[in-house]
Amino acid sequence: MIDFSFEPRADDVSWSSDWRPENPDRPEHPELTGADFCLSCFRADVQLVVHGVDLSLRTPGLPVVDFALMLEYARRELEARSGIAVETSVTSHVFSLSRGPEVVTLTTNYASAVAESTWDELRHLTDRAKSEAFRLITTAHPELRDHAWLRETVGTEAPPTA
Numbered sequence: 552m553i554d555f556s557f558e559p560r561a562d563d564v565s566w567s568s569d570w571r572p573e574n575p576d577r578p579e580h581p582e583l584t585g586a587d588f589c590l591s592c593f594r595a596d597v598q599l600v601v602h603g604v605d606l607s608l609r610t611p612g613l614p615v616v617d618f619a620l621m622l623e624y625a626r627r628e629l630e631a632r633s634g635i636a637v638e639t640s641v642t643s644h645v646f647s648l649s650r651g652p653e654v655v656t657l658t659t660n661y662a663s664a665v666a667e668s669t670w671d672e673l674r675h676l677t678d679r680a681k682s683e684a685f686r687l688i689t690t691a692h693p694e695l696r697d698h699a700w701l702r703e704t705v706g707t708e709a710p711p712t713a
Contacts, residue, residue, distance in 0.1 A: 552602060552671050557595040557683055560612040563591040565691075572692050575630040580676045585700050589640055593688050603667035606659055615687060617641060619680035619705055626677045629655065648673075681705040 559566045572592075573581035581591065594612025599605075605640045625637045625648050634649035645660040655673050657666045667678070685705045689696045696702075 553676055554598065554600040555669060555676055555679060555680070555683075556598045557615050557618075557680075557687060558598060558686060559615075559691075560594045560596065563592075563594040563612055565594070568691065570692075572695055572698075583695075583698065583700075585704065588688075588701060588704075589614055589620065590617070591641075593684070593691075595687070601657060601668050601672075604664045604666035606657065606662055606664065606666055608642075608644060608661065610644070612640055613639055613644075615680075615684035616701075619677075619684040622677045622680050626673055629673075655658060667713075 564570050565572070572583055574583060574587060575581065591614065593615050595615050595618075597608040597611065597613060597618055599607050621637050623640060623647060628635045628637075629650050631647050632650075634647065636645050636647040638645050647658045647660075649656045650670075653668060653669060654667050657668065658664075680697055682705075685701065688701065
Protein backbone atom coordinates (compact mmCIF):
# COMPACT_ATOMS: atom_id res chain seq x y z
CA MET A 552 0.00 0.00 0.00
CA ILE A 553 1.16 3.51 -0.80
CA ASP A 554 0.15 6.38 1.46
CA PHE A 555 0.56 9.65 -0.44
CA SER A 556 -0.53 13.24 0.03
CA PHE A 557 0.59 16.80 -0.44
CA GLU A 558 0.54 19.02 2.64
CA PRO A 559 0.37 22.65 1.40
CA ARG A 560 2.87 24.89 3.14
CA ALA A 561 1.24 27.54 5.32
CA ASP A 562 4.15 29.87 4.55
CA ASP A 563 3.44 29.80 0.79
CA VAL A 564 1.18 32.75 -0.06
CA SER A 565 0.14 31.20 -3.39
CA TRP A 566 -2.28 28.90 -1.50
CA SER A 567 -4.08 31.92 -0.01
CA SER A 568 -7.38 32.97 -1.54
CA ASP A 569 -6.12 36.56 -1.30
CA TRP A 570 -3.20 35.81 -3.62
CA ARG A 571 -3.74 36.73 -7.28
CA PRO A 572 -2.55 33.99 -9.67
CA GLU A 573 -0.64 36.27 -11.97
CA ASN A 574 2.90 37.55 -12.19
CA PRO A 575 3.07 41.35 -11.77
CA ASP A 576 6.72 41.28 -12.91
CA ARG A 577 5.47 40.39 -16.39
CA PRO A 578 2.76 42.96 -17.18
CA GLU A 579 2.88 41.98 -20.87
CA HIS A 580 2.19 38.33 -19.95
CA PRO A 581 0.89 38.14 -16.36
CA GLU A 582 -0.65 34.66 -16.65
CA LEU A 583 1.20 31.98 -14.68
CA THR A 584 3.56 29.91 -16.81
CA GLY A 585 4.73 26.34 -16.50
CA ALA A 586 7.89 27.64 -14.86
CA ASP A 587 5.80 29.47 -12.24
CA PHE A 588 3.92 26.26 -11.39
CA CYS A 589 7.08 24.11 -11.36
CA LEU A 590 9.51 26.45 -9.66
CA SER A 591 7.79 28.93 -7.40
CA CYS A 592 4.07 28.47 -6.70
CA PHE A 593 1.99 26.02 -4.71
CA ARG A 594 4.64 24.49 -2.49
CA ALA A 595 3.92 21.56 -0.22
CA ASP A 596 5.52 18.87 1.86
CA VAL A 597 5.11 15.38 0.44
CA GLN A 598 3.88 12.48 2.51
CA LEU A 599 5.00 9.27 0.80
CA VAL A 600 5.01 5.93 2.59
CA VAL A 601 5.51 2.88 0.38
CA HIS A 602 4.60 -0.40 2.11
CA GLY A 603 5.66 1.01 5.47
CA VAL A 604 8.85 2.67 4.18
CA ASP A 605 8.71 6.42 4.86
CA LEU A 606 10.05 8.49 1.96
CA SER A 607 8.22 11.65 2.99
CA LEU A 608 9.80 14.94 2.05
CA ARG A 609 9.53 17.93 4.34
CA THR A 610 11.35 20.85 2.83
CA PRO A 611 11.13 24.58 2.50
CA GLY A 612 8.42 23.60 0.05
CA LEU A 613 8.35 21.64 -3.16
CA PRO A 614 5.93 22.80 -5.88
CA VAL A 615 3.23 20.13 -6.22
CA VAL A 616 3.31 20.31 -10.02
CA ASP A 617 7.09 19.76 -10.05
CA PHE A 618 6.77 16.64 -7.92
CA ALA A 619 3.90 15.24 -9.99
CA LEU A 620 5.72 15.83 -13.29
CA MET A 621 8.95 14.38 -11.90
CA LEU A 622 7.10 11.18 -10.98
CA GLU A 623 5.43 10.98 -14.38
CA TYR A 624 8.73 11.46 -16.20
CA ALA A 625 10.44 8.79 -14.07
CA ARG A 626 7.64 6.28 -14.69
CA ARG A 627 7.64 6.85 -18.45
CA GLU A 628 11.41 6.58 -18.71
CA LEU A 629 11.47 3.51 -16.51
CA GLU A 630 9.23 1.68 -18.96
CA ALA A 631 12.08 1.78 -21.50
CA ARG A 632 15.12 1.70 -19.19
CA SER A 633 16.24 -0.43 -16.27
CA GLY A 634 16.79 2.54 -13.99
CA ILE A 635 16.57 6.29 -13.71
CA ALA A 636 17.39 9.04 -11.24
CA VAL A 637 15.27 12.19 -11.28
CA GLU A 638 15.75 15.38 -9.33
CA THR A 639 13.26 17.90 -8.01
CA SER A 640 13.71 21.25 -9.73
CA VAL A 641 13.83 23.45 -6.65
CA THR A 642 15.21 21.37 -3.80
CA SER A 643 17.59 18.98 -5.61
CA HIS A 644 16.16 15.89 -3.93
CA VAL A 645 16.89 12.80 -6.03
CA PHE A 646 14.58 9.85 -6.50
CA SER A 647 16.16 6.76 -8.05
CA LEU A 648 13.98 4.06 -9.52
CA SER A 649 15.00 0.68 -10.90
CA ARG A 650 12.74 -1.88 -12.40
CA GLY A 651 12.32 -5.58 -12.33
CA PRO A 652 9.70 -7.62 -14.17
CA GLU A 653 7.06 -6.94 -11.54
CA VAL A 654 8.67 -4.71 -8.91
CA VAL A 655 9.95 -1.14 -8.93
CA THR A 656 12.59 -0.21 -6.35
CA LEU A 657 12.64 3.39 -5.11
CA THR A 658 15.47 5.07 -3.19
CA THR A 659 16.24 8.70 -2.43
CA ASN A 660 19.24 10.84 -1.57
CA TYR A 661 17.61 12.02 1.66
CA ALA A 662 16.49 8.73 3.24
CA SER A 663 18.46 5.52 3.60
CA ALA A 664 15.36 3.37 3.24
CA VAL A 665 14.59 1.28 0.17
CA ALA A 666 10.98 0.90 -0.96
CA GLU A 667 9.41 -1.47 -3.45
CA SER A 668 6.15 -1.15 -5.33
CA THR A 669 4.41 -2.84 -8.20
CA TRP A 670 4.12 -1.24 -11.62
CA ASP A 671 0.41 -0.71 -11.05
CA GLU A 672 1.09 1.06 -7.76
CA LEU A 673 3.65 3.33 -9.44
CA ARG A 674 1.19 4.18 -12.23
CA HIS A 675 -1.53 4.89 -9.68
CA LEU A 676 0.83 7.07 -7.61
CA THR A 677 1.75 9.08 -10.70
CA ASP A 678 -1.89 9.61 -11.68
CA ARG A 679 -2.82 10.47 -8.12
CA ALA A 680 -0.01 13.02 -7.74
CA LYS A 681 -1.11 14.82 -10.91
CA SER A 682 -4.78 14.73 -9.95
CA GLU A 683 -4.08 15.90 -6.40
CA ALA A 684 -1.86 18.75 -7.60
CA PHE A 685 -4.64 19.96 -9.91
CA ARG A 686 -7.32 19.53 -7.22
CA LEU A 687 -5.39 21.43 -4.56
CA ILE A 688 -4.47 24.30 -6.88
CA THR A 689 -7.96 24.71 -8.30
CA THR A 690 -9.56 24.43 -4.87
CA ALA A 691 -7.39 27.31 -3.68
CA HIS A 692 -7.92 29.22 -6.94
CA PRO A 693 -10.99 28.06 -8.91
CA GLU A 694 -10.12 30.53 -11.67
CA LEU A 695 -7.15 28.31 -12.58
CA ARG A 696 -9.43 25.41 -13.65
CA ASP A 697 -9.34 26.84 -17.16
CA HIS A 698 -5.59 27.52 -17.22
CA ALA A 699 -4.55 25.77 -20.46
CA TRP A 700 -1.04 24.75 -19.42
CA LEU A 701 -2.16 23.42 -16.04
CA ARG A 702 -5.07 21.44 -17.55
CA GLU A 703 -2.91 19.94 -20.30
CA THR A 704 -0.01 19.11 -18.02
CA VAL A 705 -1.56 17.69 -14.85
CA GLY A 706 -5.10 17.21 -16.13
CA THR A 707 -8.42 17.14 -14.41
CA GLU A 708 -9.42 13.50 -14.13
CA ALA A 709 -9.56 11.74 -10.82
CA PRO A 710 -7.08 8.87 -10.48
CA PRO A 711 -8.33 5.29 -10.75
CA THR A 712 -9.14 3.65 -7.45
CA ALA A 713 -6.80 0.92 -6.28
